[in-house]
Amino acid sequence: MPGEPATTPPGKRLKMKDLERATGVGREAIRFYIREGLLPEPERPAKNVAWYDPSFVERILFIKELQEKRYLPLHVIRKIVGDDAEPSRAEVDALLELDGRLFPQIGTSPRPSTREKVVEVARRLDVPEGEIRRFAEAGGIEIASGDGEEWLEEDSIALLELWAELRRVGFTSERGFDPEYLGLYISVIEWLAPRELRLFARGITGRVQGEEAVRMAERGIDLMNEIVGLLRKRKLLQLIAEGNVPSVDDADGPGRPARERPRGSGADARTRSP
16 A cells, blocks of 8 residues: 555565666656655665565556556556555556547547637637636636637537536526536546446456457446436435435535435425324
């Protein structure tokens, strides 16, 4: 587990200079990886003495590969190698093999352009630019800069089109529906998506490859979207039928059920027959 000292069996210990020689990575970079949680703490039997087991070599080379060949930033690499339940190298490779191969049809959508200026999207959808920026700050979309302009890519445009439709059907800021409202969904997705990927990687590693893995991933994403939507709809209808509005605060989170208000409490509670 990152942050905890590694226990190195006698006879298999490496010094920092051994790690540098084996990986081609300098000691300052290695120390940085340890501070950032990309590597565990080494065994430190005495002051100014640190021992590293051979797994450090493989892990450092893996981090180096993710940076140089996959062009992944450190915050993404940390999520891959810094989890308490660290995925195996084979599981990570299985997922990286899917990179760029899913949903190629998105790139040939009927939309006239794959990106559009923020100011043009705001005008077309009748959504204030300030609201679009708040949407980005909430983590719902990404605004890119280039050629002296601010741009939105296809997925962000599609999300804003749906947001504009929500506005049209009555989800207005006057009624409390601001871009920050989506933070609830974003936090749930941030919690759910990594766990979905981990389960998928465990299932396909060493069993499914190539086009079959691509087909499974694409259909799985679409089908799970439908399943999650139906589960959510069923729960909402159940709560409405019960006349119960759950009490939700910042302490509630994914995996913890919201606390329901006792039936019969509050000014708007229903009167139910025994």
